[in-house]
Amino acid sequence: MKRRGTQKQAIVVAALLCGGFLLPILAGLWQTVLPAFGYLPAIGATNVNLDAWRNLFSTPGFGTSVGVTVFVGFSATFLALVAAIAFHAHPRVRSWTRFDSLFATPLLASPHAAIAIGLAFLIAPSGWLFRLVSPELSGLSVPPDVTIVNDAAGLALIFGLVVKETPFLILVIGAALNQLPHQFYRASARSLGYGPGAAWVLVVFPQIYPQIRLAVYAVLAFSLSVVDVSVILGPGTPPTIAVQTLRWYSAADSEMLLTASASAVFLTALVIGAILLWWLAERVIVFSSTWLLACGARHHWLNFVAKAHSAFGSVMLLTGGLSLVGLLVWSMTWRWNFPFALPESWSLAIWSRSMGDWSSAFMATLWIAVSSSLASLVAAIAVLETLDRSGRKGMRALTIFIYLPLILPQAAFIFGLHVAFLQSDLAGTMPAVAWSHMLFVFPYIMLALTDPWLALDPRFARAAASLGHTPKQILLHVKLPIMMRPVLTAFAIGFAVSVAQYLPTLVIGEGRIDTLTTEAVALSSGGDRRVIGVFGTLQALLPLVVYIIARTVPAFVFAKKKGMAGARA
Amino acid sequence: MTALELKDVSISIADTGRRLVADLNLKVEAGSVTTIMGPSGSGKSSLLAFIAGHLEPPLRGSGTAICGETEISGLPPELRKIGILFQDDMLFPHLTVGGNLNFGLSATVRGRRERMQRIEAALSRSGLDGFAGRDPASLSGGQRARVALLRTLLSEPRALLLDEPFSKLDATMRDDIRDFVFMQAAEQHIPVLLVTHDEEDARIAMGPVFDISEYARP
Structure with missing residues (x-):
């Protein structure tokens, strides 16, 4: 009976991961590739052709880019x-x-x-x-x-x-x-x-x-x-490909969406090619290092x-x-x-004078970062707990899966994701932006939490189970309290990742959601340095404060528990 | 004739000032094995780390270590020419058995073919014929221990330090490897300093035995 429950849970978690995570990325990729070949019904383009590519390659300065x-x-x-x-x-x-x-x-x-x-x-x-x-x-x-x-x-x-x-x-x-x-x-x-x-x-x-x-x-x-x-x-002029892609995507002429898509696909290919080249260079270095060692010189x-x-x-x-x-x-x-x-x-006059501008961006940043990190944290704990209960199978597949959105360029699927979003009423809303942040917050939270989670001595859970506690009770009353420090640290890392997001905020938010980061970047070309300084300081300080809180709270809670000394360091 | 000599060696913990070893004087003759015994935490391993130059803060050592005519205690570890074996064999997993030995083999042996020959010869003398191309991970514990010793000896050390290298081996294998190590060291005619808490080790080493706890002072 218990077995089946675990299996069911594993299937639900896997389905959620695929649906909420893998599927959107693939859909975004697909919606980027189609317009690159001339298919974007939203702007009436239905002829599959290579015009976008011709435009891309004939852009002056493209080679320099x-x-x-x-x-x-x-x-x-x-x-x-x-x-x-x-x-x-x-x-x-x-x-x-x-x-x-x-x-x-x-x-x-x-x-x-x-x-x-x-x-x-x-x-x-x-x-x-x-x-x-x-x-x-x-x-x-x-x-x-x-x-x-x-x-x-x-x-x-x-x-x-x-x-x-x-x-x-x-x-x-x-x-x-x-x-x-x-x-x-x-x-x-x-x-x-x-x-x-x-x-x-x-x-x-x-x-x-x-x-x-x-x-x-x-x-x-x-x-x-x-x-x-x-x-x-x-x-x-000319800028890097990623910036050029964003310029085309935000151009008034909707025809340029097709060129932007071709450019995004090109950038993705460039990234994949670069990784392959780097991998090749690794082989060469490994090979030449055996040669370096062969003569016994102490270097x-x-x-x-x-x-x-x-x-x-x-x-x-x-x-x-x-x-x-x-x-x-x-x-x-x-x-x-x-x-x-x-x-x-x-x-401090600039701080008070520009408060009207930064306070709304500050609140939006805070709201998006807290909600996306909290949701990602819950998802990450669900995944790790399911792994624990099903005997930790499938770790390897999970790792590759986690790194996917970190290795794919954002431009490869964010524009396409926006195209997919256009069909709903969600584009340009805070929840949509928060959800798009999760695509990047979740992987980092997983990266931060997986090692400490797997390092937790399984005998704690076994001891609790033999005392008659259910897995849920064990999670809430044994594992999570012991894991408080890594859990909070993971949250802080997720928070910082969310605050840093620029492209997803801009594209999925359709320029209507202003965060500290989008505002700071917008101001950075030719704004008042003092105002930019305010935005930059807030942007840097907010994640740092959250991080410091995440490190201090466990130290405070466990101040009288010597066995939790790790929580205080 | 190179002997390993320690003069007034003390090892203390910097923050507390507690002395693990105080004013130790000892001389290990070439070709002989001196055993140092003591309970865990008594500073045995720290003494070897001091001689080899790996003592890490907060531990601090004073006194001199002399090997032959050279005072080695002021030198960086790589210039001391002191071989050391730990509990774990520390074979480099990214290199083959031959690669590990080649890493150790002194740079004075020149030419690819000459080096290969030296490595093959060392392997076959140790019952490991044809192991040069093998992945260390595919070796048994006893075989790994032999390779680790060969790697150290091929670097032509002036002295050999053994930090409980037999403690993790199976009982059946331990005698075998112990004989092998002592025999090889005797052949090279270098001083050997062995740290252990196994009386059997000390008995077979047939050299002087020091109980390090007698040298500790609060």
């Missing part, structure tokens, strides 16, 4: 990965926990757009860096006439992506390291005559790479297809490389931190002329 997109995607991913690898090369020099609380948390919690805006304020010709060194060191009394942000080669965009993705990869590598007795591997290699750099690069890293591979692909896919960061830091040069790159990683983290501080400084500025290093007069 492709080039800069590919260049940015690969460079950003490569540099962020190298910085993250180097960061872990000297385990004794850096204290991971201190790093965790000081830099990683704010950088991980802040939306990409907030960091991008902060970085633009930092490195622009009239930005903070130039103000700090002017006029004493640079001799400048007016901002230099050079293009730094929005440069045609996409260097500022690469910079922004590396600043944001480095802490993410550092975290992912750190989590993978926790599952390996890496200190013993390092000690073994060093006793055999290899330096710390070589021990890490040749022995430990190859062992953890399989575990971080999907995360690296996700970073690559993201770097190739990001919209908001590219609008803020990326090249303008002490890797120590210097690791040290140099480690410095690079630190600069990235510092830049990220400075970018966020810059947002706060600008938001409290009253007057700040070039070349003063700090504002000449400070004031």
Whole structure:
């Protein structure tokens, strides 16, 4: 009897996952592919043809767009990965926990757009860096006439992506390291005559790479297809493919929807091709590393490389931190002329003056983030609990499934999803936007919760069951209280993911739902820096505050339980 | 003649100041095995970590370790030429058996063919003929232990440290591997320092036995 109940539950959960998650993504993909070949009855296009593709390829500057997109995607991913690898090369020099609380948390919690805006304020010709060194060191009394942000080669965009993705990869590598007795591997290699750099690069890293591979692909896919960061830091004419796609999609001429769809399909193919190429490069590196090891040389040069790159990683983290501080400084500025290093007069007037604008965006952001994270959290717990009860089968299939929306470019299915939504009255409403956020919030919550959930000692549940408690009672009174910290942390991560969403909010919300992120990006081109500073600060601060609450509550609740010491750290 | 010598070695916990090992003096002659015994948590493994250079905070060591004519305690681990075996064999799972041995084999052995020959020879002397291409995961516990020892010895260490390397082996296999390790070490004529809590290990090692708890001081 009990067996059948579990089976039924597993089927319901699987059906819900497919219906609420896989199906919409596939439908979105389908509704993107059809218009790309001329079929979009909503605008009266029913002739299947290749016109959209012809339009796409004959767009002036299209080749340049492709080039800069590919260049940015690969460079950003490569540099962020190298910085993250180097960061872990000297385990004794850096204290991971201190790093965790000081830099990683704010950088991980802040939306990409907030960091991008902060970085633009930092490195622009009239930005903070130039103000700090002017006029004493640079001799400048007016901002230099050079293009730094929005440069045609996409260097500022690469910079922004590396600043944001480095802490993410550092975290992912750190989590993978926790599952390996890496200190013993390092000690073994060093006793055999290899330096710390070589021990890490040749022995430990190859062992953890399989575990971080999907995360690296996700970073690559993201770097190739990001919209908001590219609008803020990326090249303008021609822009990256993702931005160009959004421009076509939002064009007044509805014919351009077809070109936009072709462009989205093209971008998807580009991402898939890039991942394949990256995979090939992995093979080449594995092959050449056997050659590197064959002669028995101890490769002490890797120590210097690791040290140099480690410095690079630190600069990235510092830049990220400075970018966020810059947002706060600008938001409290009253007057700040070039070349003063700090504002000449400070004031909170901008905060109160722009309150009418930011309070509604703030409430919308909060509502969407709370509802999408809460719903995703419940769904994730349902999935994990079902896995527990059915003997943890199907984990592998689930992992690939979770990564699907993280590896597919958003543009591949968000536009198509909107087309599908147009047939209902839901497009442009808050619930629709919240639901579209769930497509990205749910995977991250699953990623955050799965490992701690599976690590929970199954004997707690067995002990409770043998005392006569039902599975439901066990979940509510044993598992969830013990799992309070990871559950709340997962919620905070989901919350941050929702706050960061730009494209789904813009497209599914049809521009009628304004969140902190959409507003900040809209203002970022040519708005008042002080107002942008307010939006950016709120955007960065909101997820951070939620995260801090998520970490403090369990510590408070379990203050007198020594066995729950993990909940207090 | 290289001997391993410890002079006034102390190991303490930095935050509490508690000393695990105090003023230990000891000399291990080349070709002999010295056994250090003591209950778990007594600092046995930490002493080996100190000699090999892997002592991690909050543990802190002082005193000197000398190998032959060289004072090694100031050197980074990779320059000490001290081989160490742990409870787990720590074979690198991403390399073949041959790849693991090649990783250990000293860089002074030049040329691909020469290196391969050295590896094959070491394997066949240990009853592991033709194992070079095998995945370490496909080996039995005893075979893995042998490969781990070979990997260490091929790096031509000046001394060998054994951190309870037999404790996880089956009882039936333990005698076999223990004999193998002691024999190989004797052949290389290097000093061996063994840490264990198994009296049987100490008896078969036939060398001096130190009880480390006698060297602890509050």
